[in-house]
Amino acid sequence: MDPVVLDSLDPLIGRLRARGYAVVGPTVRDGVIRFAELGSAADLPRGWSDEQEPGRYRLRQGDDLVFGFAASPDSAKRYTQPPRSSLFRWRDGVAEETPVEAPRVALLGVRACDLAAIAVQDRVFLGGRHPDEAYRARREALFLVAVNCAVPSGTCFCASMGTGPRATTGFDLALTELAEPHLFLAEAGSERGGELLAELPHRPAGPADLEAADEVSRTAAARMGRHVDLDGVKERLVEQRESPVWNEIASRCLTCTNCTMVCPTCFCTTVEDATDLAGGGAERVERWDSCFTLGFTELGGAPVRGSGAARYRQWLTHKFSTWVDQFGTYGCIGCGRCITWCPAGIDITEELERLR
Numbered sequence: 001m002d003p004v005v006l007d008s009l010d011p012l013i014g015r016l017r018a019r020g021y022a023v024v025g026p027t028v029r030d031g032v033i034r035f036a037e038l039g040s041a042a043d044l045p046r047g048w049s050d051e052q053e054p055g056r057y058r059l060r061q062g063d064d065l066v067f068g069f070a071a072s073p074d075s076a077k078r079y080t081q082p083p084r085s086s087l088f089r090w091r092d093g094v095a096e097e098t099p100v101e102a103p104r105v106a107l108l109g110v111r112a113c114d115l116a117a118i119a120v121q122d123r124v125f126l127g128g129r130h131p132d133e134a135y136r137a138r139r140e141a142l143f144l145v146a147v148n149c150a151v152p153s154g155t156c157f158c159a160s161m162g163t164g165p166r167a168t169t170g171f172d173l174a175l176t177e178l179a180e181p182h183l184f185l186a187e188a189g190s191e192r193g194g195e196l197l198a199e200l201p202h203r204p205a206g207p208a209d210l211e212a213a214d215e216v217s218r219t220a221a222a223r224m225g226r227h228v229d230l231d232g233v234k235e236r237l238v239e240q241r242e243s244p245v246w247n248e249i250a251s252r253c254l255t256c257t258n259c260t261m262v263c264p265t266c267f268c269t270t271v272e273d274a275t276d277l278a279g280g281g282a283e284r285v286e287r288w289d290s291c292f293t294l295g296f297t298e299l300g301g302a303p304v305r306g307s308g309a310a311r312y313r314q315w316l317t318h319k320f321s322t323w324v325d326q327f328g329t330y331g332c333i334g335c336g337r338c339i340t341w342c343p344a345g346i347d348i349t350e351e352l353e354r355l356r
Helices: 010-018 112-126 133-140 191-199 207-222 233-239 245-250 258-262 308-327 348-355
Strands: 004-006 022-029 032-037 048-053 056-061 084-091 094-097 105-110 142-147 173-177 184-188 269-275 281-288
Touching: 010 022, 010 105, 010 191, 032 056, 112 133, 112 142, 112 308, 133 142, 173 191, 173 207, 184 191, 184 207, 233 308, 233 348, 245 308, 245 348, 308 348
Parallel strands: 022 105, 105 142, 142 173
Antiparallel strands: 004 184, 022 032, 048 056, 084 094, 084 281, 173 184, 269 281
16 A cells, blocks of 8 residues: 555554554653553653653653654563563462463554564574464564654664664554654555555645655654764674773673663563462463673573673673674664663763774
8 A cells, every 4th residue: 555644643543442452652651751552642642752861861842743752661572572471380280381461462653673673583582493482472463553763862873773763664554753743654564554554544645745754764864863883893892802891881880781671672581480378379480681680691509790891791792793693683773772771871882982
């Protein structure tokens, strides 16, 4: 289906709900833009923008745009790989595998960088000899409505990574908020996206609409807050294994795991067992973990990476070097979340340049 122009998002939300999807999108909550279930377009953060710099996030009143903000701390990872999920339950001596929870969710407002992150996770969880069927079920239950970024943050560098600011693949529908407020250029990226789009009130997009959408993406690319030079970075990181830069970074790094918790591609987990207080049952759960925790690589009662420098080196080198060896792509998509949400304000774009 050719691109069309929508003058309201309420019909889109209504049709998705009628098809059995819980529509999840950005809302203002507790001083930050978070993903939550939407009842209507009125729940979207119209008129809100954000300021993001290393270690700093602030909401502010912005232009009269619905999507006038950059990446929030939430990403699609919460719906493809939940922070906590049950694997098995034991009761009366019998073990039962917990059914996979894969609710039908329509994610509205996914950015191009997050679509790239989903593609990275698809390679991790589905690309090997032993695909993760729980991930597959949750992934197939998602309907993805992308929004092309108009207002990048001070920590974004998706243009350097080739992952944005405009979505080119991996979506069911893609929206571009045009300069004329509350008009949206809509493009279908899948058969089901095209079928849904045909049901919505719309008008055909004209040349002026297409040019306006292109201008939104050009302007966003020119306003990126950060830049990364990838030339030779994979090899250079391996060569700099003994660099004193790692210890200097570690003197500031709190190993708090914030960067990995907000990262849309980090996939490390651990498994825990718990018994109920009455002693009648037990449960094994999988939850997010991080290579920054001291016990993550514990062997023989001692951690393999005992220093903060070693753990930071592992994380950054994996993202920009060994991830390529494993999966054929970088493990970073340039969303800038790890910079914004680092309490020490460590900027990986600056550290990469120092190491280069």
